[in-house]
Amino acid sequence: MTPKRSSFGTYLNNLVNGVTSMFEGMSITLASMFFRAQTIQYPDVNIHSNEELVKDYKGNLRGMPANYRGMLHVDMEICTACMICMKACPIDCIAITNVKCDKRTFVGVGGKKAVQTRAATRFDIDLGKCMFCGLCSLPCPTGAIHHTTQFEFVPDNLEALVYKFVTPQEAQKAEARAKEIEVEEKAAKAAKAKAEAEAKPAEPQPENN
């Protein structure tokens, strides 16, 4: 509030200020009367398709914003089953178990190199518990777990809200492969030990000689 000075000048100044600011304000609201409505008539239009939206909607918005935190999705192709998301989740709605798998190196979404040594046999997200905070997608080294812009996923029962990203068949496959790898590794270890054992007595021989 302006300091009060009892002068006729301030009084007139107040009057002029009031009238001019009102004049300007009225012109602003009149100008905005000629703008197109920005509201998207949501259930009537498909909000996810820009082409459909543009047909009758004339506002500035173009569908869902890309950084919208909707339903979680995991790209199992690039998931390394590192369990960082599970540890980051503040309400423990992610459950992961993993087994050993063939080692592979690839480049993730962020452009970072990643090494996969373990494969998930179970990757469940309980979206009924999820609060869409985004703390799981932030530390993900490959960008496998991410929020989609999808927000319509109301099912009939609570169990349907638990999303399973690894099918039982895939899990069985991964477990079988893990057993094979174990056997292979054991064999490789045994072979290595054998080779070492063979090499050890051979090594001192030249020293002795």
Next chain:
Amino acid sequence: MLIQTMTSLGIPELIAQLIYALLVAFLCVNFIAVYAGVISVVERRVAAKMQSRVGPNRVGPQGSLQWLADGIKLILKEDLIPDGADHFLFKLAPFLMAMGVAGTFAVIPWGPANSAASDMNVGILYLISITSLVVIASLMAGWASNNKWSLIGGMRSAAMIVSYEIPVALGLLPAILIAGSLNMGDLVSAQGWAPWDWIAFNNPFALLGFLLFVTGSVAESNRTPFDLTEAESELVAGYATEYSGFRFAVYTLAEFANTWVVGAVCAAVFLGAGQLPPLLEGSIPLSVAVFVGKTMFMVFVLMWFRWTLPRFRIDQMMEFSWKYMLPLSLVAFLGQAVYFLWTWESEVARIMVSHLMVLVFLGLFFYFLSRTMVNFKHQAVAVNSYKTEIDYLERMGILKPVEAVVVAEEEEGKE
């Protein structure tokens, strides 16, 4: 005419007049009800337009039947009376308020001069005094509700209406001076069809009186720049807090009907009512159309005020009334009197001043339009062109985010 036919059928004249009066009152009240409903939808659409929204558009074509749905909903609701309330006053208050508004329809003309329901010789005085019923009604509602918010709302309403009644009445005085009568019909016939014949553009003091009247009337009808009685953020709904169902509907009805009263009085007293150019004189439908057009324009201006101006604080509101509007209305009244003496004998000076006023007003109007264009350009910046975390090209789907690349074969050989 109706009275004459009734008396010829053998009905005593007093009863015939009563029947006639009841018929007119019935028509007026029904007009108020329908108008208030329609204007509530119009107001919501206008507000939506001003805020780049859509507004109610579900019931009927473009939401035009929304008011029927609202009315039916309100009538079907339970009429609650709070424990500890004064039942008689609580039940009476909303109807008293509606009465205060409906009573003004007796002197409001509908187009040509002498088209008001009652050709009272103190029409303006009656109009100013009958609207004071609203003060009693709001105080009654506030007191009878047995509720802090209601009481504060009622007290505020009384304080506000009483203090704004003075500038409103004084703002009307220049017009009364020019017409030389308190009769509504005389005030209308003192004006012509052209803007320079209107009382508002007669001289600067009359225009000042007009502006003061509009501002004060906004305050008197409890509309938004002065909606301290129903301040939603402070007092839940002011004196209407405890009301529900039909009684609440009557409050809203009175509030919206008041916009017509303000608009019609502005049009009749200051803006040339339904006066037509000499060529078209005598055409009643055209005259009514002109009058209704002017009234609706004033109603639109009231809505425009409502969605432009921020609310006053209670002390600012009282300060505005007593320190600014009251002195200004006195200036308008005294200035008009002095101007009248000055131009007592020269018709030419009066004509020149009124034409100059219209010219200046036109200049202001075009300046206003140019400001509107400038503001339109300022606001016409696309929302997505502002920089955010995500590039707007990416958001619009022109740029795609970096894709995940699986390079598994590269290292395969090492295993």
